[in-house]
Amino acid sequence: MNPVARVCRNDLISMARNRVAVVAILLTILLSIAAALTSIAHRDANADMRERFQAEADTRFDGQPARHPHRVVHYGHFVFRVPPPLAAFDPGVDAFTGNSIYLEGHRQNSANFGDVRQSSLLARFGTLTPAFVLQILAPLVLIFIGFGVVVREREAGTLRQAMAQGLRAPQLVSGKLLALLAAAALLGAPGAIALGWLVMTEGAPLLPALMLALAYAAYLAIWAALILFISARASTSRGALLLLLSIWAAFAILVPRVAPDLAFAAHPAPTRLETDIAIQRDLRQMGDSHNPDDPHFAAFRQSVLDRYGVERVEDLPVNYRGLLALEGERMSSLLFERYAEQLAAEQRRQSHFALMASALSPTIAMRDFSMRAAGTDLEAHRRFLAQAEAYRYTIVQQLNRLQAEVLTFDDDSRRNSDPDAARRVRIDTDNWQALPDFEYQAADPGAQLRSAAPAALWLAIWLGLAGVLVMAAIRSLRRSVA
Amino acid sequence: MTLWRHEWRLLTRQRLAVVSLLLLAVLSIAAVIAGLAEVHRQHQVIDRIQPQQQADEAAIARWVSVEGDAGNAAYYTAHATWDSPSAMAFAALGQRDVAPYVLRVRALGLEGQLQESESYNAELALPGRFDWAFVLTYLMPIFLIGLLHDSRSSEREAGRAQMLTVMARSPRWLWGRRVILRVGLAWLAVALPLAIGAIAAEAAPAQVAPFLLISLVYALIWTLLILLIARATRASVANAAMLSALWLVITLIVPTLALLAINDRHPVRQGVELTLAQREEVHAGWDRPKEDTMAAFVRLYPEWADLAEVESGFHWKWYYAFQHLGDVAVAPQVATYRQALLARDAETRLAGWVLPAVGVQYALHRLARTDLRAQLDYQDEIRRFHEQLRRYYYPYVFNERPFREADFANAPRWTDRPDN
Numbered sequence: 001m002n003p004v005a006r007v008c009r010n011d012l013i014s015m016a017r018n019r020v021a022v023v024a025i026l027l028t029i030l031l032s033i034a035a036a037l038t039s040i041a042h043r044d045a046n047a048d049m050r051e052r053f054q055a056e057a058d059t060r061f062d063g064q065p066a067r068h069p070h071r072v073v074h075y076g077h078f079v080f081r082v083p084p085p086l087a088a089f090d091p092g093v094d095a096f097t098g099n100s101i102y103l104e105g106h107r108q109n110s111a112n113f114g115d116v117r118q119s120s121l122l123a124r125f126g127t128l129t130p131a132f133v134l135q136i137l138a139p140l141v142l143i144f145i146g147f148g149v150v151v152r153e154r155e156a157g158t159l160r161q162a163m164a165q166g167l168r169a170p171q172l173v174s175g176k177l178l179a180l181l182a183a184a185a186l187l188g189a190p191g192a193i194a195l196g197w198l199v200m201t202e203g204a205p206l207l208p209a210l211m212l213a214l215a216y217a218a219y220l221a222i223w224a225a226l227i228l229f230i231s232a233r234a235s236t237s238r239g240a241l242l243l244l245l246s247i248w249a250a251f252a253i254l255v256p257r258v259a260p261d262l263a264f265a266a267h268p269a270p271t272r273l274e275t276d277i278a279i280q281r282d283l284r285q286m287g288d289s290h291n292p293d294d295p296h297f298a299a300f301r302q303s304v305l306d307r308y309g310v311e312r313v314e315d316l317p318v319n320y321r322g323l324l325a326l327e328g329e330r331m332s333s334l335l336f337e338r339y340a341e342q343l344a345a346e347q348r349r350q351s352h353f354a355l356m357a358s359a360l361s362p363t364i365a366m367r368d369f370s371m372r373a374a375g376t377d378l379e380a381h382r383r384f385l386a387q388a389e390a391y392r393y394t395i396v397q398q399l400n401r402l403q404a405e406v407l408t409f410d411d412d413s414r415r416n417s418d419p420d421a422a423r424r425v426r427i428d429t430d431n432w433q434a435l436p437d438f439e440y441q442a443a444d445p446g447a448q449l450r451s452a453a454p455a456a457l458w459l460a461i462w463l464g465l466a467g468v469l470v471m472a473a474i475r476s477l478r479r480s481v482a
Numbered sequence: 483m484t485l486w487r488h489e490w491r492l493l494t495r496q497r498l499a500v501v502s503l504l505l506l507a508v509l510s511i512a513a514v515i516a517g518l519a520e521v522h523r524q525h526q527v528i529d530r531i532q533p534q535q536q537a538d539e540a541a542i543a544r545w546v547s548v549e550g551d552a553g554n555a556a557y558y559t560a561h562a563t564w565d566s567p568s569a570m571a572f573a574a575l576g577q578r579d580v581a582p583y584v585l586r587v588r589a590l591g592l593e594g595q596l597q598e599s600e601s602y603n604a605e606l607a608l609p610g611r612f613d614w615a616f617v618l619t620y621l622m623p624i625f626l627i628g629l630l631h632d633s634r635s636s637e638r639e640a641g642r643a644q645m646l647t648v649m650a651r652s653p654r655w656l657w658g659r660r661v662i663l664r665v666g667l668a669w670l671a672v673a674l675p676l677a678i679g680a681i682a683a684e685a686a687p688a689q690v691a692p693f694l695l696i697s698l699v700y701a702l703i704w705t706l707l708i709l710l711i712a713r714a715t716r717a718s719v720a721n722a723a724m725l726s727a728l729w730l731v732i733t734l735i736v737p738t739l740a741l742l743a744i745n746d747r748h749p750v751r752q753g754v755e756l757t758l759a760q761r762e763e764v765h766a767g768w769d770r771p772k773e774d775t776m777a778a779f780v781r782l783y784p785e786w787a788d789l790a791e792v793e794s795g796f797h798w799k800w801y802y803a804f805q806h807l808g809d810v811a812v813a814p815q816v817a818t819y820r821q822a823l824l825a826r827d828a829e830t831r832l833a834g835w836v837l838p839a840v841g842v843q844y845a846l847h848r849l850a851r852t853d854l855r856a857q858l859d860y861q862d863e864i865r866r867f868h869e870q871l872r873r874y875y876y877p878y879v880f881n882e883r884p885f886r887e888a889d890f891a892n893a894p895r896w897t898d899r900p901d902n
Contacts, residue, residue: 093604110599120830125737238719260606272601290545347603416795
């Protein structure tokens with residue numbers, strides 16, 4: 001038998017005989033299965049609920065009676081974001097970001113009803129999902145199984161014996177690494193099966209799922225190499241365990257929490273309230289519709305009059321109030337977009353800054369990669385916000401156009417004093433039905449993966465480092481035995 | 483006393499123990515500084531918005547007061563509210579990063595406005611905050627495990643246990659001193675930075691004391707657990723593995739399972755439902771006979787009975803009446819939603835009796851007023867403020883009294899909670 005295979009086999013046998021290791025692996029696998037099942041059920045329930053709400057909102061919108069179009073602008077519409085299939089694997093920020101937005105004229109509302117805000121602080125302990133199990137728990141279990149993989153033999157004196165019998169250090173290290181990787185594969189298997197299940201039955205995109213499986217395999221391999229290295233260098237198994245536990249606590253728990261604080265300090269972002277005030281201020285500067293002498297609106301009015309070659313707005317073939325509404329909405333939505341982009345840029349800088357902490361913890365890179373590939377990162381949420389805003393603008397402007405083209409200026413001006421005019425400005429239900437429905441377009445898998453590229457690079461760096469650690473383990477074994 | 487000094491000398495010779503204690507102190511100091519910085523930032527935000535808010539109100543006052551239409555004043559003015567962090571918020575930052583602590587409301591239907599979110603970076607909120615509560619709940623137990631798991635087994639492994647037990651006047655006290663010294667120092671490493679931070683935050687001693695007490699009790703609970711497991715004659719390394727597995731189960735795994743169970747037992751889709759319902763109610767107001775709306779409103783505000791008649795097609799008093807009736811109509815849904823949230827919170831407290839990590843987190847965040855209930859309290863304050871606002875505008879709207887610059891200045895102002 002090949003010496004590498006023999007070492008590997010011996011280690012696997014001793015793992016199988018180690019009651020604690022077996023129990024730990026079995027419990028983790030059970031936990032992964034539970035995580036996958038609840039997470040899939042949770043995503044499906046969420047998707048169902050949001051689809052139902054969307055259908056209800058669509059029915060209500062289309063079923064409005066005859067109304068003045070501007071009433072419909074204020075009645076507004078609700079849109080919901082359905083979580084992507086891979087959210088069942090890694091829900092990312094889905095629990096934090098709101099998933100429904102109320103769309104109305106002149107205003108840009110926030111996405112509301114994120115789960116975390118509706119939960120007790122238990123939500124901040126983490127959620128049991130396949131991603132959580134693989135990122136946080138699996139490395140710790142691997143540490144329990146593997147911390148003694150070399151040092152125990154050193155303590156027992158069998159290491160020297162084996163080397164004396166002609167086993168070379170690279171063979172020994174490769175065999176032990178293989179044994180650790182086998183254990184890691186066992187720990188990762190339920191997650192991989194969950195990914196496969198999502199691709200086959202829930203329509204999850206194949207390429208991102210594949211990349212997720214690969215990235216998690218690399219992540220666990222990094223841990224296996226680290227464990228092997230520490231175990232090869234340690235003089236006592238207790239020292240190895242304590243050191244590995246500290247490293248785990250730093251990588252998985254501590255650094256991920258410290259990094260955001262630094263990112264917030266480096267790139268402060270305004271509160272929603274300040275943005276709201278700033279938009280109102282800028283809007284007044286662009287043109288104040290409440291000021292009868294406002295230069296912007298005076299110029300707008302003149303340009304309309306010139307275009308139709310008339311002297312007074314009353315003589316226009318279209319309803320000037322509708323034109324004003326179109327212009328007002330154009331201006332405010334320009335600002336909404338500008339400020340949303342500013343905020344997005346600031347938040348991207350924050351996230352990039354925090355991702356640099358991957359230099360101190362591979363867990364940060366893994367988490368970032370995972371949610372980006374799964375399409376549950378903040379970028380995906382922003383895409384939803386942007387599409388919701390575009391949809392809001394489309395339907396509001398179509399309604400304003402109806403006001404401009406179907407209603408007469410005369411009726412519109414007297415709608416509050418003349419009951420007949422009030423009746424005439426109400427237009428039929430089929431106008432609402434003619435407006436498009438909201439369809440959220442998820443990013444294509446390629447874009448998802450491209451946004452995960454920086455994190456992938458960090459993982460690759462860590463994987464390279466893992467290779468260096470394995471070489472170092474070999475060298476230190478040679479030295480300690482020689 | 484000499485025995486204590488002797489024990490101290492022993493401790494200082496163990497490099498691992500000394501480094502662990504120092505590291506724990508450094509982490510606690512860092513967490514306190516991070517918490518203080520975050521609270522300082524929140525105070526700054528609250529200060530920073532005041533002049534912006536004033537400028538915004540002034541700009542609205544400028545054009546509204548020309549015609550003096552109170553309806554416009556009430557419609558366009560957004561009134562600022564804020565929820566200042568409590569003195570001890572620095573120790574447990576809690577949910578203040580995911581829920582707004584500054585919010586503007588208008589005198590229109592309120593319930594939808596209360597659900598507005600803050601535009602925070604969710605990717606950074608995901609791992610949770612680095613604050614003192616985190617150091618205490620998650621990290622201190624790990625350090626205690628490191629310090630205590632081998633207090634007896636290491637002597638046994640070194641072959642000294644037998645001799646020490648025979649030589650000591652009271653063997654129980656021998657181990658007792660060792661454990662007390664280590665736990666005491668670990669607790670001090672965590673608690674002292676907090677006490678100093680509390681002085682910096684100008685917290686009253688009565689506010690700090692519960693934090694210190696809770697941290698002591700938590701340290702003792704873990705000490706007990708560790709000693710119980712370390713009692714068995716096992717190798718140090720097996721103790722360490724067993725204890726860290728225990729830590730994993732009770733601070734990470736079981737809480738996530740508890741969250742699943744609790745959220746499953748109390749679904750909260752009512753949140754979305756109530757905003758949908760409120761919109762329906764408010765907009766149905768446009769189509770309902772005006773007399774019905776005004777009659778319903780007058781039942782709640784009889785003082786306006788004489789002025790409740792609406793003649794023209796549109797009048798602000800009718801508009802504000804149906805805005806408010808929208809809130810009244812969804813009151814049952816609001817109550818159900820709130821009940822579900824409170825039930826989630828209450829069951830988390832119950833879970834805290836079994837899970838020390840959850841119990842400590844719950845207690846600290848309740849004391850710091852940074853939890854879900856603090857969020858709901860803030861919303862209740864806003865509801866009261868909104869009522870004041872509406873009552874301020876109604877006389878102008880109903881009497882068609884002109885609304886001038888001075889009336890803007892006299893509008894109700896948000897005042898911070900008295901205990902902040």
